[in-house]
Amino acid sequence: MEYQGTSSGGTASPKDAPKDARDWSRIRSLGPGAPSTEYFPFYGIDFEVGSTDAFETVGKKIPDTTTSIHVGKHDSTTGTSIYDLAIGLQYGLGTGSKQLLKFLTEHIQLIHNPPYRNWQTILSAGNTSAFEIVLRMLGQTGEHLLVEQHTYATVFETGLPLGYKFTQVRMDKDGLLPDDLDLVLSTWDESARGGKKPRLLYTIPTGHNPTGITQPLPRRQAIYRVAQKHDLFILEDDPYYFIQMPTYHPGGTATVTTAPVTSVEKYAETLVPSYLRLDTDGRVLRMDSFSKIIAPGARMGWVTASEQVIERMVRAHEVSVQNPSGFSQIALFKLLHDSWGHLGFVKWLAHLQGEYTKRRDGLFEACDAFLPREIVSWVPPTSGFFAWISVDWTQHPQAGSKSTLQIEKEVYDAAIECGALVVPGSWFLPDEGRGGMEGVFFRMTYAAASAEDVKEAIRRLGMTLRGIFKLETAGGILESRL
């Protein structure tokens, strides 16, 4: 039987009982109020999952080659597996199950190899849950959170009700600007800013949401040095880390090839190093998620930081989510540990990289074909789910009288009228940042729509922009190119 871990405070509680140093095996316990596993009405589960031999070969349809994995109620008793329904469906530990945690800790070691000794990993109930807990744990009401100029809207939605304010740091084509970060902190004026000098930097370093930017290694090193200078704690939110892609070349779709992955270490070397990999000081809290690489419905991620920080997170889990769902943990354990293994997992990730490369290329070929270059510019990303386009609003017929926010809204509404949904850039700004917005941007994703829908949406967006900006319609000619 698994216990619920230790209590959150210094006081004794029923969950403390197993901490006694006495020989536990001889004790007949009438302690923790967990039900008998006899009464879990699930006796076995079979998962039909993708086989590693399918996604080694480009172009092979995965559903054609699946493997069935079985989990029984008492597999750990019979020696069939180290994890089973009796463990996974019982109350668990605030860290997540030791079985899946061990696999993910090994994974962190293999991929990120953190350069200090006392790092630890914990399973979270997804990155949003982890982020919310971390904000409550590390900050105070009225504190400023340093964020990228545009950032994931959930950061505001989560931080605002907790009393956070937001300080934006400027970006260039390589992401967050270390010089601006240093300037903001070096010139911080408590009374002007209405708050103490920030201690927390939130960043999405790979396939940034919404801009798609991936910070190159020198940029990460420069930001880390500024974090050291001002003693910042870095919240590295990195759900797109494994969706890294080669540079886009127009017409390059046919050339996408995935080199066979032969070792986890060699695969790791192909990826841009994470902040965790650079973290000599224990000032990084890295959030990984299954949402973009396995399934969002798992509601599970993993967080890696110093043992002092993870210990506090375990306590927070014990009095809130406790741990991710046992059904999720069982599904992921059987997939990753019992079926794929570490090598199979990264083969899957490499397969996804190839798939998303094709999707990205499809979207940007449509941009090349349908968007008016006179007023729209973009840089195809090398990671993640998002395309980010900049519209030259100064060429708008009423540029003198309309604000950027008004022009953005005009394009957004007209695009929907025309049957295309793209997301306005202002939705990725804090409320106070929207008034003097410097540009008109839109985010588009190639993550889920069919190739046909992507092409059609962008054709419609192109028509919309030409209409609003009174450009000549060249759609007919361009369409023939696709």
Add this chain to the structure above:
Amino acid sequence: MEYQGTSSGGTASPKDAPKDARDWSRIRSLGPGAPSTEYFPFYGIDFEVGSTDAFETVGKKIPDTTTSIHVGKHDSTTGTSIYDLAIGLQYGLGTGSKQLLKFLTEHIQLIHNPPYRNWQTILSAGNTSAFEIVLRMLGQTGEHLLVEQHTYATVFETGLPLGYKFTQVRMDKDGLLPDDLDLVLSTWDESARGGKKPRLLYTIPTGHNPTGITQPLPRRQAIYRVAQKHDLFILEDDPYYFIQMPTYHPGGTATVTTAPVTSVEKYAETLVPSYLRLDTDGRVLRMDSFSKIIAPGARMGWVTASEQVIERMVRAHEVSVQNPSGFSQIALFKLLHDSWGHLGFVKWLAHLQGEYTKRRDGLFEACDAFLPREIVSWVPPTSGFFAWISVDWTQHPQAGSKSTLQIEKEVYDAAIECGALVVPGSWFLPDEGRGGMEGVFFRMTYAAASAEDVKEAIRRLGMTLRGIFKLETAGGILESRL
């Protein structure tokens, strides 16, 4: 594709896009950044579950009669089911999936039939998560939470870091005393108490943890009237609601019979009415959980309250847990909706009632046989997981010089030395309530231990108590009775 619901504040966000009133079907969306279901590496899941025809018959071993339920990725597209992996493993709604939510809303209607119009149900990530969200939503730092004299330790562990104080309300054999509740509130002195008059009452009305007490209907009605008088909001934490049992009769194990369940409505009539069933005013927030009736690892429960309260909880979910695991939701939906149905579900609950009745009876037969009646007293519960015994500490040889807390610790430690774990009553008190503790109590559970372990633990506890209280050892004679 499911969307993540609406944003938490008044500001626009990417999650708002689907709220547009326009005809959504004609729109090609490059909006929400959800991955394609094509890349969920789970293609099918088979659950082997207990069959309803097995647990209709007393004494039949359930694992001998199981049913296999299949869920595929696109069952809702093919018309096989209304829920599938493509929906369940995608991002979901802050309420939980509409499919499982509909089933549980019907279940609430059938069992509790709340007497006001605008009640709603939401899926939670377990009762601890729901409780923590509710405390943050409804109270403020420094506020007093009204609790039973002894209560579930997690209430303190969760409430303390949120800044709650605790005001205990006295109990008798029927639980929380309405007169004491009224007295506490009528004589509330803000400056003496160090806080405003409480607005929240937390209660575990059925199979109370730790005392095992179930409030009878007249008691619930009286407490509800006091809540009306002082405008209290009632947090009804009721994980043991379906573990209701007949009165214990010594030697009655063989007479346990479960009457066949023929309708959900008739089954509901056999249960003590919940506060939700009495709630004409919308002042009750009821927390149900799968932990004690299906499996704790599901990390899922359901909360029922007025639509105003539920709406706030949905917003809180959107910026924290989002929703319970899709794997959990799929497992429970397939079990409850596609396999068992409402009648099958309550047949299972009736089966559990029979099983826990046998377990309870076994424990109290051991108490009858092994515990020294001269110093120990108890009332066998009619619901839940817990036995609660009172030790007459005044008969302790050093009663004059030792505190109740010291005597409790002496018994607890000596029982562990003797190889039996029981939980001290002081662990269910707020810190400030332990000093002047009025009695010595222990909680024991029959939920999981084998009949043999229960008997042996209680035999050892009896020996321990006889030793400490210098009673004649009558173990040999009593043992022959079992």
